[in-house]
Amino acid sequence: MPEPRPTPPAILTYSQSSLQDYADCPRRFQLRYLDRLKWPGVETEPALENEKRQVEGQLFHRLVQQHLVGIPAERLEKLANTPDLSRWWDAYLHHRPELTGYTLYPELSLSAPVGGTRLMAKFDLVAIHPDGKALIYDWKTYQKRTRDEWLAARWQTRVYRSLLVQAGSHLNGGRPILPESIEMVYWFANYPDDPARFAYTSAQFKRDWSAISRIVEEIAASGSFPMTEDDSRCRFCPYRSYCDRGVVAGDLGDIEAEAELDEVFDINFEQIGEIEF
Numbered sequence: 209m210p211e212p213r214p215t216p217p218a219i220l221t222y223s224q225s226s227l228q229d230y231a232d233c234p235r236r237f238q239l240r241y242l243d244r245l246k247w248p249g250v251e252t253e254p255a256l257e258n259e260k261r262q263v264e265g266q267l268f269h270r271l272v273q274q275h276l277v278g279i280p281a282e283r284l285e286k287l288a289n290t291p292d293l294s295r296w297w298d299a300y301l302h303h304r305p306e307l308t309g310y311t312l313y314p315e316l317s318l319s320a321p322v323g324g325t326r327l328m329a330k331f332d333l334v335a336i337h338p339d340g341k342a343l344i345y346d347w348k349t350y351q352k353r354t355r356d357e358w359l360a361a362r363w364q365t366r367v368y369r370s371l372l373v374q375a376g377s378h379l380n381g382g383r384p385i386l387p388e389s390i391e392m393v394y395w396f397a398n399y400p401d402d403p404a405r406f407a408y409t410s411a412q413f414k415r416d417w418s419a420i421s422r423i424v425e426e427i428a429a430s431g432s433f434p435m436t437e438d439d440s441r442c443r444f445c446p447y448r449s450y451c452d453r454g455v456v457a458g459d460l461g462d463i464e465a466e467a468e469l470d471e472v473f474d475i476n477f478e479q480i481g482e483i484e485f
């Protein structure tokens with residue numbers, strides 16, 4: 209007998225990825241988070257090349273995280289042992305953010321209640337200055353530089369900044385982190401001198417948090433999760449065969465599809481395993 213489908217409130221924790229899925233295609237949200245279907249289809253071609261990129265991206269995140277917690281660069285260098293990793297690592301060492309005076313919180317998880325459930329995010333790095341300035345860093349290993357306009361509209365940009373306001377006061381000595389003191393930076397390993405920077409305002413925070421609350425309530429009340437009308441979203445979706453939207457995966461040459469995949473394969477350090485020195 210098939211397992212009963214969990215009702216939406218059974219999703220205890222939302223993330224930028226699940227909100228993005230719901231925004232891109234309610235059906236994808238349903239298949240992934242309610243039906244909990246594994247990925248039945250190759251998302252992009254060539255599959256092996258994409259898998260290699262994913263693994264290298266995860267290893268790069270791990271190297272930076274280890275460096276930020278104090279492991280000397282010389283000990284980490286030998287682990288950057290592929291051409292891409294070596295280039296990214298070199299870029300990081302020469303163009304990494306200057307954060308003197310900041311307290312660093314690498315690989316930080318924050319969560320806050322919303323609509324009877326929780327919203328959670330895992331940050332690559334949050335840096336807090338004693339004067340209250342708060343920086344969010346997200347490392348990206350995309351082959352091409354994503355457009356700022358596209359990044360600004362992504363749920364990651366909206367969730368990370370609003371969640372830091374909502375749940376970050378303990379990082380700031382118990383004082384609230386003001387939206388105006390937050391900046392989110394996407395740092396591109398292939399474009400290390402061209403990061404994308406997003407400031408924040410109280411008006412944006414109000415808009416973001418009320419949108420998140422509204423969507424969570426909408427999902428909890430919804431009995432219907434229609435397929436997107438925008439077929440282009442299906443090219444890189446693993447559920448194409450469930451929806452009769454084609455069986456051939458898209459080509460990863462599309463830059464924003466590459467960025468979307470980054471979220472699909474959300475960085476998970478537990479899956480990467482420990483680095484041995």
Ligand code: SF4
Nearest residue numbers: 233236435442445451
């Ligand atoms: S294949 Fe298309 S319609 Fe189906 S879940 Fe994916 S994005 Fe939605």
